[in-house]
Amino acid sequence: MTDVPVYIVDGARTPFLRARGEPGPFTPVDLAVQCGRPLLLRQPVAPEDFDLVTLGCVNVIADEMNPARVAALRLGMGPGIVAFTEQINCGSGMLTVDTGARRIREGRADLVLAGGTEALSHSPLVFRQEAVEWFAGLQKADGMGDRLRKAAELRPEFFKPVIGLERGLTDPISELNMGQTAEVLAYRFGISREAADAYALESHQRLAAAQEEGRLNEIAPAYDRDGGFHDHDDGVRPDTSLEKLAGLKPAFEKPFGKVTPGNSSQITDGACWLVLASEAAVERHGLTPIAAIRDAEWSALDPSVMGLGPTLCVTEMLKRRGMGEAEVDLWEINEAFAAQVLACLAAWEDAEYCRDVLGLDEPFGTVPRERLNVDGGAVAIGHPVGTSGARIVLHLAQEMARRGSNRGVATECIGGGQGGAMLLEAA
Numbered sequence: 001m002t003d004v005p006v007y008i009v010d011g012a013r014t015p016f017l018r019a020r021g022e023p024g025p026f027t028p029v030d031l032a033v034q035c036g037r038p039l040l041l042r043q044p045v046a047p048e049d050f051d052l053v054t055l056g057c058v059n060v061i062a063d064e065m066n067p068a069r070v071a072a073l074r075l076g077m078g079p080g081i082v083a084f085t086e087q088i089n090c091g092s093g094m095l096t097v098d099t100g101a102r103r104i105r106e107g108r109a110d111l112v113l114a115g116g117t118e119a120l121s122h123s124p125l126v127f128r129q130e131a132v133e134w135f136a137g138l139q140k141a142d143g144m145g146d147r148l149r150k151a152a153e154l155r156p157e158f159f160k161p162v163i164g165l166e167r168g169l170t171d172p173i174s175e176l177n178m179g180q181t182a183e184v185l186a187y188r189f190g191i192s193r194e195a196a197d198a199y200a201l202e203s204h205q206r207l208a209a210a211q212e213e214g215r216l217n218e219i220a221p222a223y224d225r226d227g228g229f230h231d232h233d234d235g236v237r238p239d240t241s242l243e244k245l246a247g248l249k250p251a252f253e254k255p256f257g258k259v260t261p262g263n264s265s266q267i268t269d270g271a272c273w274l275v276l277a278s279e280a281a282v283e284r285h286g287l288t289p290i291a292a293i294r295d296a297e298w299s300a301l302d303p304s305v306m307g308l309g310p311t312l313c314v315t316e317m318l319k320r321r322g323m324g325e326a327e328v329d330l331w332e333i334n335e336a337f338a339a340q341v342l343a344c345l346a347a348w349e350d351a352e353y354c355r356d357v358l359g360l361d362e363p364f365g366t367v368p369r370e371r372l373n374v375d376g377g378a379v380a381i382g383h384p385v386g387t388s389g390a391r392i393v394l395h396l397a398q399e400m401a402r403r404g405s406n407r408g409v410a411t412e413c414i415g416g417g418q419g420g421a422m423l424l425e426a427a
């Protein structure tokens with residue numbers, strides 16, 4: 001079944017915009033519409049010709065419940081379009097691509113719009129439990145006396161804000177936030193602060209070079225309601241250096257932690273869509289495939305080491321295809337944290353880990369940095385969590401086509417202790 005061809009024929013994303021401590025210019029649906037509109041306009045098919053819309057989004061806002069459907073309607077795809085939102089934390093944007101590909105393989109769809117959207121700057125402030133209970137009590141109060149008694153119980157500390165994003169980036173089972181899980185991996189695989197900073201520096205340098213050389217043509221520039229124009233990933237720091245990175249304090253484990261604001265993924269807003277097509281749709285509409293989706297895999301592990309998720313799903317996926325590292329020309333590993341990516345690379349070189357955890361007779365091998373995240377990753381570009389999986393698949397497809405590569409793997413770790421991977425082949 002996985003050999004029925006499914007093609008990525010086009011895609012677009014917004015610039016990724018760094019969250020700056022206040023709601024950004026776009027909501028999740030705004031973002032999805034911003035890049036979806038130019039993408040649909042350039043297709044040789046009408047928006048109504050799509051069979052399915054599936055969109056990843058972790059932080060859905062109350063005005064946009066089921067953002068997939070709201071976005072599809074705002075994109076003029078017609079009332080008859082089926083559209084659903086998928087959520088598997090940081091894997092959401094890749095899950096939708098897998099869902100779309102499976103629908104096409106099953107013969108249940110010919111054209112699918114799949115992607116992710118996330119406006120982390122719009123993450124809600126959450127009321128403390130005491131405040132929630134007080135409001136509930138006030139609503140239930142019977143008569144003026146009861147209401148006044150309840151009102152007198154109000155305490156100013158009820159309104160001390162709880163930032164939903166901070167809560168959302170903390171695993172409820174291990175009670176570690178995502179940065180702490182990266183610290184666990186840095187300790188386990190001996191990733192030094194210097195190595196994490198050097199990796200982070202390279203991520204910024206690669207993104208800056210890709211911007212300079214105009215290689216990020218997946219970006220659809222966007223105007224916001226105030227006339228602001230956004231045309232590039234604004235988290236890039238072309239002027240950063242090892243010295244500047246070394247000067248930053250640990251963000252999650254003070255004072256000795258290795259994970260800092262400089263070597264973590266950035267908190268960002270952004271959306272990305274891919275157009276997926278069956279072979280019949282490609283022929284019928286004269287579409288030009290960029291790459292074929294060959295396979296995908298999802299794995300789960302202890303939430304406190306969630307960053308190792310890619311090692312499990314990639315190994316499983318390549319094992320069943322009879323492939324190893326040498327057969328992969330290009331890699332995208334989502335940079336949740338520099339130390340987390342480096343830990344995955346170290347784990348794949350570690351004979352004991354490969355034997356005991358991955359069931360391999362020999363180490364998986366070395367993923368060379370020259371073939372990994374060639375245009376930078378989430379440390380520089382940012383990580384709108386529900387979107388990043390779609391971004392890395394789209395960018396991998398485009399870069400494979402540009403280089404004439406045969407095979408590429410996109411993979412990501414997932415908060416809560418999971419991992420997702422996708423195998424692309426030349427179209």
Ligand SMILES: CC(=O)SCCNC(=O)CCNC(=O)[C@H](O)C(C)(C)COP(=O)(O)OP(=O)(O)OC[C@H]1O[C@@H](n2cnc3c(N)ncnc32)[C@H](O)[C@@H]1OP(=O)(O)O
Nearest residue numbers: 090169178240244251261262264265266267336413414415
């Ligand atoms: C499954 C998964 O994918 S898990 C991953 C999910 N995502 C996450 O967990 C998000 C991880 N990232 C974070 O939580 C945040 O980015 C944090 C907490 C690490 C940092 O947040 P902030 O403190 O708001 O970062 P901010 O961008 O303001 O940087 C802090 C300081 O470092 C500086 N800095 C950051 N990066 C660099 C750099 N590359 N070079 C030089 N200075 C830098 C900033 O200029 C800033 O300095 P200032 O305070 O003098 O202005």
